[in-house]
Amino acid sequence: DAGVTQSPTHLIKTRGQQVTLRCSPKSGHDTVSWYQQALGQGPQFIFQYYEEEERQRGNFPDRFSGHQFPNYSSELNVNALLLGDSALYLCASSFSSNNQPQHFGDGTRLSIL
Amino acid sequence: AQKITQTQPGMFVQEKEAVTLDCTYDTSDQSYGLFWYKQPSSGEMIFLIYQGSYDEQNATEGRYSLNFQKARKSANLVISASQLGDSAMYFCAMREGRGFKTIFGAGTRLFVKA
Numbered sequence: 038d039a040g041v042t043q044s045p046t047h048l049i050k051t052r053g054q055q056v057t058l059r060c061s062p063k064s065g066h067d068t069v070s071w072y073q074q075a076l077g078q079g080p081q082f083i084f085q086y087y088e089e090e091e092r093q094r095g096n097f098p099d100r101f102s103g104h105q106f107p108n109y110s111s112e113l114n115v116n117a118l119l120l121g122d123s124a125l126y127l128c129a130s131s132f133s134s135n136n137q138p139q140h141f142g143d144g145t146r147l148s149i150l
Numbered sequence: 151a152q153k154i155t156q157t158q159p160g161m162f163v164q165e166k167e168a169v170t171l172d173c174t175y176d177t178s179d180q181s182y183g184l185f186w187y188k189q190p191s192s193g194e195m196i197f198l199i200y201q202g203s204y205d206e207q208n209a210t211e212g213r214y215s216l217n218f219q220k221a222r223k224s225a226n227l228v229i230s231a232s233q234l235g236d237s238a239m240y241f242c243a244m245r246e247g248r249g250f251k252t253i254f255g256a257g258t259r260l261f262v263k264a
Contacts, residue, residue, distance in 0.1 A: 079254035
């Protein structure tokens, strides 16, 4: 039973570029959330996708956008990258019921030069 | 606004002893869920234990138990019989019943000594 998978594992970009991160949820899960985790901090909620729509968003600018596909996989896009976007980006999946725990992928470490 | 506070940046525990990691939360909702996650140095977040706000008994999962004190808004994690592999960051998290956003505390780094 495959867990949450994220790609790529590591990525290096320069300021102003755009990046796309990908996530496949755990089998049976229909909800995907994205988090940004800066070094030494807890994860910060970016947004959640369910039924191919963003259903809640955290305090992140519009440069951060996403998409969910019919097979429940998801992408996180970040435009006009800033140095401060350097972080570990975590994808988490769950079943739609709100009391279910989220299962996390191993993350994508994004470095901005 | 919802908030999670973990006041212990780092904790040391001797192997085979029990340790308590503190977590307090703030919410105006009556319905919410509390979670603990473990994050080893490799980076993945591992779900440990869940407590619902209406659950009358404290949650337990193997060596992990959650000391839930609703009136004090605390949800401390107790790890019994610590093992060297328990060395990691531990995050307390909360999700309000009306929302879909999970918020995390700053974490506690646990060091288990042989």
